[in-house]
Amino acid sequence: MNTNRKRLSVALGTLFVLGALGAATQFGHIHGPIADAQADAAAPQAAEVDVAPVVAKQITEWQSYSGRLEAIDKVDIRPLVPGKIVAVHFMDGQLVKKGQSLFTIDPRPYQAEVDRAAAQLAAAEARAAYASSDAARADRLIGSNAIAKRDYDEKQNASREASASVKAARAALDAARVNLSYTDVVAPVAGRVSRAELTVGNIVSTGASAPLLTTLVSVSPMYASFEVDEQTYLRYLRGTGKKEVPVELGLADESAYSRTGAIVSVDNRLDVSSGTIRVRARFDNADGALVPGLYARVKVGGGQPRDAVMIYDAAVGTDQAKKFVLVVGKDNRVQYREVKIGNLHDGLRIVEKGLQAGDQIVVGGMQRVRPNDAVKPRAVNMVDIARVTKPAA
Numbered sequence: 001m002n003t004n005r006k007r008l009s010v011a012l013g014t015l016f017v018l019g020a021l022g023a024a025t026q027f028g029h030i031h032g033p034i035a036d037a038q039a040d041a042a043a044p045q046a047a048e049v050d051v052a053p054v055v056a057k058q059i060t061e062w063q064s065y066s067g068r069l070e071a072i073d074k075v076d077i078r079p080l081v082p083g084k085i086v087a088v089h090f091m092d093g094q095l096v097k098k099g100q101s102l103f104t105i106d107p108r109p110y111q112a113e114v115d116r117a118a119a120q121l122a123a124a125e126a127r128a129a130y131a132s133s134d135a136a137r138a139d140r141l142i143g144s145n146a147i148a149k150r151d152y153d154e155k156q157n158a159s160r161e162a163s164a165s166v167k168a169a170r171a172a173l174d175a176a177r178v179n180l181s182y183t184d185v186v187a188p189v190a191g192r193v194s195r196a197e198l199t200v201g202n203i204v205s206t207g208a209s210a211p212l213l214t215t216l217v218s219v220s221p222m223y224a225s226f227e228v229d230e231q232t233y234l235r236y237l238r239g240t241g242k243k244e245v246p247v248e249l250g251l252a253d254e255s256a257y258s259r260t261g262a263i264v265s266v267d268n269r270l271d272v273s274s275g276t277i278r279v280r281a282r283f284d285n286a287d288g289a290l291v292p293g294l295y296a297r298v299k300v301g302g303g304q305p306r307d308a309v310m311i312y313d314a315a316v317g318t319d320q321a322k323k324f325v326l327v328v329g330k331d332n333r334v335q336y337r338e339v340k341i342g343n344l345h346d347g348l349r350i351v352e353k354g355l356q357a358g359d360q361i362v363v364g365g366m367q368r369v370r371p372n373d374a375v376k377p378r379a380v381n382m383v384d385i386a387r388v389t390k391p392a393a
Helices: 002-026 033-042 108-142 149-182 230-237 382-388
Strands: 047-053 055-059 062-071 074-077 083-088 101-105 184-186 191-193 214-217 222-229 246-251 259-266 276-283 295-301 306-312 317-319 322-328 334-345 348-353 360-364 375-379
Touching (some): 047 382, 222 230, 222 295, 230 259, 230 276, 230 295, 276 295, 306 360, 306 382
Antiparallel strands (some): 047 360, 062 222, 062 295, 074 214, 083 101, 101 184, 191 214, 222 276, 246 259, 246 295, 306 348, 317 322, 322 334, 322 360, 334 348
């Protein structure tokens, strides 16, 4: 009986102590290892995020466009005299110099015409010499009234007609020589020739039905034609003749822009349907790597260098129509910051409004935190992370 009473007393004492302990803990009157452990378990762990300071420096803005390469000179080679092709003097795709022979049309009929015209000129010159001498004798005789006035006028007129016949014969000879020169079809400009569309033995004609013999395009320099929007034109290209606008070119297989050039022409009107205006830039092509028709990535710069704040593009979030970033303050708490963004520059996004030099933003792990959350920042470099994640061009 005594043993049961003792057990009951111990049980009641234990319940009393546990109840008192719970009440004390609830009302904050007990501090100790148990309470601290419970508090630690209840507090959320600070999320680890990648944090980087914004990049602040002077920049010159660039706008990127797509275009096509064009030859400065493009010539369709067609025959100027009819005849038979007797020789082709080039290989397909060959580089040729200005004045180099490309085709030969049978010159024999034209050489014969030159010889005939030369003979006619010689005869006309002989007649002109005789008529001039006869007119000179008439001049001497008319002074002594030894020749009738009518005969005198006839001899003077014959002399003038003979002189005119000489001019006509000389013109015919010049025309015959020009036609003879056309039998040697030469390159009007230096460049790269295409294939021969007609070969030896083919008969060619002139006029509207003249066949295409080949095409010729200049190699260096080369044009890149592209279209820019109205804002770019107003900011950078208006009055191009008064200032130089830097422009760079990259090909489809290049990640960077390997060539620099200059704007040489801006069209005289804006296409109202597309809101763009045609622009042409010129680039050197000494190595011949640029070929007309290739796709070209063109980057146009302009304006004076200005101070800018830039960030990693993926660090920008979208909240309906707003753009925002998460800024980490000195207390390692995340702040929501609305921003106005601009163009990309060297892989970084320009921030026009909302950030300033010295601000630190979350660039990795944004999905794990919300505004006012405490974070555990891990410092990274803004430029390095943008370079690593930069998409292939």
